[in-house]
Amino acid sequence: MITVQELMTPVGTFVAPEQGLCEVLALMQRNRHSCAVVLQEREVVGLITERDLVSVLARMLEADALSQVCAGSVMSPNPRCVSAKASLLDALKLARESEQRQIPVLGEDNALVGMITQTDMTQAYIQVLERQSELISANRTLKMESLQDSLLGIGNRRAMERDLETLRHQPGRQYALALLDLDWFKKYNDYYGHLAGDRALQRVSGAIKLHLRQHDSLYRYGGEELLLLMLDTDLEGAWQGANRAREAVQNLHIEHAPSPLGVLTLSAGVASDPGQDLESLIASADRALYYAKTHGHNRVVRSGVKETAPC
Structure with missing residues (x-):
């Protein structure tokens, strides 16, 4: 079984609700992450995604007030999280139900240990399908061989x-x-x-x-x-x-x-x-x-x- 821990980015960009948006953007750029996790007393309270950034940037640029915006006012609150031990299937179901493209990953003490993104899950799912396809092909070959005389190449x-x-x-x-x-x-x-x-x-x-x-x-x-x-x-x-x-x-x-x-x-x-x-x-x-x-x-x-x- 493929677990979330095998797929996640081990350390994500995490910020406090009161941090300024400019600082958050600088962190995301430096870490090359497409989202940031908002933590309050080590608890995940929100996500700042590309969609959130585009929306707020459009509004703030018009008002020329970007420097006054903090992370807490931009984030999507109360995101769904997933356990590091959860399976890929569980993560895919959660992503579909919550319509989240990025999901915080929690360890045994419910502390943030990483992020799993839609891209991570899609790539893993493709690998699973490729393996299944290889197995199907191998089984088909074995089945054909089990029905064929090895010397004459005709049915046995x-x-x-x-x-x-x-x-x-x-x-x-x-x-x-x-x-x-x-x-x-x-x-x-x-x-x-x-x-x-x-x-x-x-x-x-x-x-x-x-x-x-x-x-x-x-x-x-x-x-x-x-x-x-x-x-x-x-x-x-x-x-x-x-x-x-x-x-x-x-x-x-x-x-x-x-x-x-x-x-x-x-x-x-x-x-x-x-x-x-x-x-x-x-x-x-x-x-x-x-x-x-x-x-x-x-x-x-x-x-x-x-x-x-x-x-």
Whole structure:
């Protein structure tokens, strides 16, 4: 919590009610203060502000009586004061309620210890807002990172579950899923090493992202398995989207010596059934993927339709 004591000017210009205005002005100029506190027996009894000075100077200059004016006749009486331990919020509220631009600050024995001005409070408030903005930005970054796979730069399992949960509350929204799995990828890792496997996964996800529609989302489902969520499409549209991903990976021509196909490829299973719950839909896509993996690889299979993509 920011306190008034941290913001205040430690020593202000303070004068007695009987002091002449010329002397008060000289003190304010010497101290470079825009106001003076009027004390009587150590008690704050008034403030002399720029507004007070302008008003009285205009009157006194017309009457040529400036030298006869004392501080007590110029001051705004009984100003509101604030404790040095009060918070910035308390000071801001007091300034708003009292319409004071300068507030005397009192210590534990109610003695004057400083002044806090509207400028002080405004600058402190700006600092608070800047810190809040930095925290909001940092939290937003952390949230994004918590929903992103650090290796592939796509949504992780948590992001997938969040987005699918959102769809659960949109019963009229049509969508489809595709489970994508790289063919013989364990053999790839064993043959080329896991670092090469990570680089291959990065290239694969990058190539697939280039072929996504505006409302499609790609997630890392687990290991080398990806999930493609396609909104506003039917089973046929999902098959086409998954097949574009399959072709994009094949066209990378990433060498895969242990594969019968010679290059890295993927297989996919797609599902789209508005009547199914999400778990059942994923299970349907998984069964279609299994069929693709056991019937030749490098192909896309529709849920419930054992039809393969051309190789």
